[in-house]
Amino acid sequence: DADVTQTPRNRITKTGKRIMLECSQTKGHDRMYWYRQDPGLGLRLIYYSFDVKDINKGEISDGYSVSRQAQAKFSLSLESAIPNQTALYFCATSDLTGPEQYFGPGTRLTVT
């Protein structure tokens, strides 16, 4: 019954590989976000999208790109993965009526 799902949940990849993380939501929210979580650094915003045609960079967008394929889908790509992109990645959603965000279960990415 998860409202925000992420695939894959775990991924190990090698330096230089392209990888895509996917997020889907059934909450009907317009706004979607990608964060990365690193120990001791909390959550940092990578990209966010307020609707299908509106995509914005967050504080740490270098090395990442996104695609909002539909209202319910927001994908994060690492064009050429590097080891310091090893982290836990979360997708989140929110709607126009309230600023609180709802998080997916996370994707643990390891770049070797």
Added chain:
Amino acid sequence: AQSVSQHNHHVILSEAASLELGCNYSYGGTVNLFWYVQYPGQHLQLLLKYFSGDPLVKGIKGFEAEFIKSKFSFNLRKPSVQWSDTAEYFCAVRIYNTDKLIFGTGTRLQVFP
């Protein structure tokens, strides 16, 4: 730049002890405030939120937080913690009329039976 500080990085308590986790933010205007909890291996869940009105807000599982505007603080409290409260706690701030949350670095709470 706006920021959120959580000075307690790691807190260890015994069951039934009282808890207070600090959160301070740097912004002089109107804010919305949140506490999220992340149980081991799980995603972030909203614990409580403050938008306006009574500065003492109550959340789930017996948690509460107090907004003190003059101190730019939104500390989280619980009178008596349980082992099941072991988790990481994140404070987050939304600058009014923006749509981004700024998260603190988190506080890891360990509760021992």
